[in-house]
Amino acid sequence: MKPNTIRQREQLTGWLLALPALLLLLLVFAYPIGRAFWLSLFTRNLGTELQTVFNGLENYARMLGDGRFWSSLTHSTVFTAISISLELAIGTGIALTLNQAFRGRGLVRTVAILPWALPTAVMALAWAWIFNDQYGIVNDLLLRVGLIDQSITWLGDPVRAMLALVVADVWKTTPFIAVILLAGLQAIPEDLYEAHSIDGANPWQNFVKITLPLLAPQMVIAVLFRFAQAFGAFELILVMTGGGPAGATEMVSLYIYDTVMRYLDFGYGAALIVVTFLILIIAVAIASFLISKTRIDVTGER
Amino acid sequence: MAKLELHNLQKQYNPKTIPIKDISLGVEDGEFLTFIGPSGCGKSTMLRLIAGLEEPTQGQVVINERTVNNIPPGDRNIAMVFQSYALYPHLTVAENISSPLKIRKTSKQEIQQRIQKVIHQLGLSESLLERKPGQLSGGQRQRVALARALVRDPEVFLLDEPLSNLDALLREQVRAELKQLFKSQNKPVVYVTHDQTEAMTLSSRIALLYEGVLQQLDTPYQIYSYPANSFVASFMGSPQMNLLTLNCQGNHAVLGNYEIALPELSSVPRQIILGIRPEDVRLAKPEDTQTVEGNVYLVEDLGKEKLLSVQVKNSEITIRGLLPADQTWDEENVTLALPARAIHWFDLESGDRIQAKSSQTSVSSERKSA
Numbered sequence: 207m208k209p210n211t212i213r214q215r216e217q218l219t220g221w222l223l224a225l226p227a228l229l230l231l232l233l234v235f236a237y238p239i240g241r242a243f244w245l246s247l248f249t250r251n252l253g254t255e256l257q258t259v260f261n262g263l264e265n266y267a268r269m270l271g272d273g274r275f276w277s278s279l280t281h282s283t284v285f286t287a288i289s290i291s292l293e294l295a296i297g298t299g300i301a302l303t304l305n306q307a308f309r310g311r312g313l314v315r316t317v318a319i320l321p322w323a324l325p326t327a328v329m330a331l332a333w334a335w336i337f338n339d340q341y342g343i344v345n346d347l348l349l350r351v352g353l354i355d356q357s358i359t360w361l362g363d364p365v366r367a368m369l370a371l372v373v374a375d376v377w378k379t380t381p382f383i384a385v386i387l388l389a390g391l392q393a394i395p396e397d398l399y400e401a402h403s404i405d406g407a408n409p410w411q412n413f414v415k416i417t418l419p420l421l422a423p424q425m426v427i428a429v430l431f432r433f434a435q436a437f438g439a440f441e442l443i444l445v446m447t448g449g450g451p452a453g454a455t456e457m458v459s460l461y462i463y464d465t466v467m468r469y470l471d472f473g474y475g476a477a478l479i480v481v482t483f484l485i486l487i488i489a490v491a492i493a494s495f496l497i498s499k500t501r502i503d504v505t506g507e508r
Numbered sequence: 509m510a511k512l513e514l515h516n517l518q519k520q521y522n523p524k525t526i527p528i529k530d531i532s533l534g535v536e537d538g539e540f541l542t543f544i545g546p547s548g549c550g551k552s553t554m555l556r557l558i559a560g561l562e563e564p565t566q567g568q569v570v571i572n573e574r575t576v577n578n579i580p581p582g583d584r585n586i587a588m589v590f591q592s593y594a595l596y597p598h599l600t601v602a603e604n605i606s607s608p609l610k611i612r613k614t615s616k617q618e619i620q621q622r623i624q625k626v627i628h629q630l631g632l633s634e635s636l637l638e639r640k641p642g643q644l645s646g647g648q649r650q651r652v653a654l655a656r657a658l659v660r661d662p663e664v665f666l667l668d669e670p671l672s673n674l675d676a677l678l679r680e681q682v683r684a685e686l687k688q689l690f691k692s693q694n695k696p697v698v699y700v701t702h703d704q705t706e707a708m709t710l711s712s713r714i715a716l717l718y719e720g721v722l723q724q725l726d727t728p729y730q731i732y733s734y735p736a737n738s739f740v741a742s743f744m745g746s747p748q749m750n751l752l753t754l755n756c757q758g759n760h761a762v763l764g765n766y767e768i769a770l771p772e773l774s775s776v777p778r779q780i781i782l783g784i785r786p787e788d789v790r791l792a793k794p795e796d797t798q799t800v801e802g803n804v805y806l807v808e809d810l811g812k813e814k815l816l817s818v819q820v821k822n823s824e825i826t827i828r829g830l831l832p833a834d835q836t837w838d839e840e841n842v843t844l845a846l847p848a849r850a851i852h853w854f855d856l857e858s859g860d861r862i863q864a865k866s867s868q869t870s871v872s873s874e875r876k877s878a
Contacts, residue, residue, distance in 0.1 A: 400561050401594035405608035405656075406582030415607075419598045 239483065246477035252470055265477035275478065277453070278461040285368065285457060286436040289375045290429055296376065297383030297428070302417075304384065305391045315388075322381040330445035333374035337361055337446075364454030367447050371455055375442060379435070383428045390424030391417070423497060430493040434486055458482050510572055510663040511536055512558065512696045517567035519553055519720075527553040529720040530567070535664075535696040540687075542699040542707040545717035546743070551700045554717070555666050558698060559588050571664060582611070587657035588666040591673070593649050595641040601652050602637040608660045626659045629689070647678050658693070665690065665697045671706060683709060704744055708732070716740050736861055738854040741783045747815055750789070750827050752782045753856060764823035766800045768846065771853060771862065780862070781854040786815065788850035789829030791837055796845040802827065804842055809833070818842060 246265055250258045269275055304315055321329070336343050337360035345357045361367045398416050407415065440459040443449060449456035449464075462482065466475035512535040519528040527550040535541045543551040556562045558569055560581035568575045576584050587608070595604050602623060609619045627634065630651045641649055650670060657665060670686075671679045687710050690697045701707055707714050708728045716723040716731065716739075724736040735741035741749045752763065756776050760767035768782060792799040802818035805826075809815075816829045829844055831837075853862040 395592065395594070397590050397592055397594040398596060400559075400581075401588070401590060401656075402596070402607070403561075404559060404581045404586065404588050405660075406611040408580075408582070411611065416596065 242476045242479045242483075244476075245473060246480045248473045250472040251474065256470070256472075258473075261473070265474050266481075268474060269477060269481065274453070274456075274461060275458075278456045278458045281368070281455060282437055282439075282457040282459075285371060285375070285439065285455075286433060289372050289379070289436050290432050292372065292376045293380045293383050293432060294425065294429060297380045297387055298421075298425075300380065300384040301387035301391055304388050319381045319385060321378045322385075324378065326378065326441045327445050329378055330374060330442045333370065333377075334361065334446045337370045361447055362451050364451060367451060367455050371443060371446060374446060375436065375439065378442075379432060383432065386424050386428040386431075387421060390421045394420045426493055426497050430490060430497075433489055433493070437482075437486060437489075510696055511570075512664050512698065513568075513570040514558070515568040515570060517554075517557060517569065518565050519550075519557060519562065520565040527720050528557065528564075531717075531720075531722050532567075533715060533722070533725055535698060537696060538691070538694040538712075540690055540697045540699065540710055540712045542701060542711040542714050543717055544701055544704060544707040544714055544743075545723075547702060549717040550720040551702075551717050552668060555588070555668050555698060555700050558664070559586055559666055560584050584664075585660075585662050586664040586666055587660050587662040589653045589657050589668065589670045591669040593641075593653035593670075593673075595649060595652055595656075597641055600638050600640060601632075601644070604641065604652055605655045605659050607656065622659050623655075626655045629658065630655050646673055646675075647682070650674060650682065654689075658689075663695060665693070665695055667697065667699045669701050670699075672701070672703070679706075686710060704746065708744075714744075716743065718743075734861065735783075735852065738781050738783065738859040741852060741854065741861075745785055747786045747828060747830065749783050749785045749852070751854070752825050752827070754780055754782050754825075756780050763800055763825060764802075764820040766798075766820075768798060768851070769848060773862065777856065779856045781856055781859070783852035783854060784827075784846055784850055786828045786830040788847060789827060789844050790847075791831065791835065792843040792845040796847075798846050798848055799843050800827070800846065801841060801843045803840060804837070816842070818844060 247260065247262060248258045249261045249264065250256060300318060304311065304318065335341065339345060339357050339359040339362065342360065344360065345354070348354045349357070358366065360370050394417065398420075399412050402412050402416055438459050439457055440463070443455060443457050443460055444463075447455045449460045458478070459482075462475055462478045465471050465478060514531055514533050517528055517531045518526070520526045527548075531554070533541070543554050545551050553562065557564050560569075560576065560579065564577065568577055570576065571584060571586070596607065599607070605623055605626065606619045609622065614622075623637070626632075627637070632648070632651050632655060636644065636648060636652075641652065644652065650673070653670065657667075671682055674682060683706060699706075699710060711728055713725060713727055714731050715725045718739055724731055724740045726734075726736075731740060731744050735744065735749075738751055742751055754761040754763055754768070756762070756770065756778060757767070759770045759773075759776060761770055761780055761782055762768075763782070770776065770780065800820050802820045804816055804818055806817035807814055808817075810830075811833065813830050813833055814835075816831055817826055818829065819826050827844060827846075854860065855862055
């Protein structure tokens with residue numbers, strides 16, 4: 207078939223150029239996901255001597271009664287919700303500050319992004335020491351200030367361990383949100399603020415009526431990225447608490463890891479992966495829908 | 509009743525950047541004052557100082573006898589139309605227009621009434637009210653921006669090049685509408701533009717700024733007829749005024765082989781600037797006394813007129829003349845008349861207008877404030 211019109215020729219070129227990327231996507235995304243889904247329909251563990259035995263949806267039925275799965279899901283949700291809320295609030299504050307002109311702004315911007323650039327495992331190790339009950343600097347500071355009388359076991363207490371994880375995660379990923387929001391802030395024309403203050407608005411009204419609505423698309427994008435990351439948080443938890451104490455900070459990702467790599471329950475592990483994947487996909491779909499909504503709302507000159 | 513006064517206003521960013529250097533003037537009710545000047549002359553800074561978006565380094569902005577230097581923009585009761593219109597992209601037209609009223613906690617009912625009144629005044633269709641600015645044409649956006657200013661019923665209107673984003677045809681139409689509109693408002697209007705046609709047609713007075721200094725503050729007629737210095741002369745009027753630097757001899761200025769009579773001066777300088785508008789230059793008739801002969805090297809046909817560029821015989825100097833389209837002349841050589849009463853003289857050093865003792869009594873630029 208020979209292309210005869212310019213349009214057909216352009217379409218052909220387009221497909222040819224897109225082909226390598228499409229193949230790569232199929233290979234690294236579609237295939238593993240499809241394979242996991244396929245495996246989730248089988249039992250393959252030490253009980254079957256690692257033989258693959260078809261069981262239909264039995265793995266999914268098992269999941270419903272698996273208390274450890276549900277508690278890990280809860281932990282992930284709590285961890286994600288609290289860290290993202292804090293990161294969004296603090297990140298907005300940092301972005302607003304960095305958006306102001308002041309001496310040394312370039313330096314501060316660079317320093318602010320540093321935590322994001324650190325390897326998670328390294329900084330998790332550091333935070334584990336910071337929260338160490340005997341040698342940790344947190345206890346030391348609190349003792350000196352006089353807020354506590356004796357050292358607290360941070361990582362040995364269910365609630366405090368979760369708190370420590372949130373603090374470490376917020377410290378590391380707030381800069382990411384701040385940078386995305388900063389880019390959004392810089393795209394808001396200055397004269398909108400000027401017009402609004404001539405209209406009689408005070409700085410707070412400027413923030414609520416101009417900054418927030420015009421920054422909403424960037425906020426949704428940042429939260430979306432962070433949601434996917436926080437929900438799948440792994441190294442941080444593994445290094446800092448290992449899911450402990452007594453599974454109190456075990457997240458979905460950690461549970462899946464244990465199921466597959468420690469208990470060698472491949473079929474069930476695959477089913478866990480599929481469900482987690484679906485939860486993430488649904489959340490992302492909702493967020494994308496919200497983004498498209500805000501795009502329609504923000505049909506200005508932007 | 510409203511009155512806007514500026515007393516010795518100065519704005520300085522650093523010792524080298526002084527966009528506004530000591531400017532004083534007053535604008536009364538119903539007066540339309542235009543700041544005009546080349547880019548970087550400080551005209552937009554002027555507007556921002558009046559609006560309160562920037563604080564003057566020295567001097568006072570006074571609205572209705574009240575010094576507003578320390579009063580935030582929202583409490584000055586002024587309205588401003590931005591060059592970019594600065595419409596809120598996420599709000600509908602109705603929300604955009606009502607923004608200043610909502611912030612002032614005006615009742616819903618009154619907001620409705622005032623929106624209706626203002627869109628009627630500006631000929632904005634009601635169907636646009638629920639649209640977002642992004643869905644409007646340039647002309648419609650401009651009107652919405654005007655509506656947002658008018659709906660407040662402010663004491664002073666500030667307009668920053670509101671027509672510069674419209675295409676030429678629309679601009680002319682909106683210009684005429686603006687003039688009517690603000691005439692009916694009867695409030696002080698301060699307008700900033702770099703377009704001299706806008707300044708001429710709209711203003712009751714024009715303030716010409718250059719390098720932060722007020723060059724002349726006068727009616728359009730005065731500015732055109734009696735420019736205070738050679739800069740004003742060259743800036744206002746199109747095509748540009750001919751400005752020729754000539755040597756003086758006795759009581760004549762020397763132009764090639766020709767002598768142009770100088771006005772009566774207390775002392776004759778070595779050199780002087782002669783200014784004559786192209787529209788005042790015409791082909792010489794036998795009875796003309798002051799003529800120059802030259803070589804036509806360029807003819808620009810403007811349709812209703814022809815713009816001739818003529819090199820004066822035995823000199824490097826060129827003169828441009830605007831001739832009626834139906835006039836004919838010898839293609840190569842023409843003799844141009846330079847009528848004495850159309851000639852402006854400027855001092856070479858200061859650029860200031862040299863006033864002949866006997867002829868034309870100029871009206872001082874301070875006339876109004878005095």
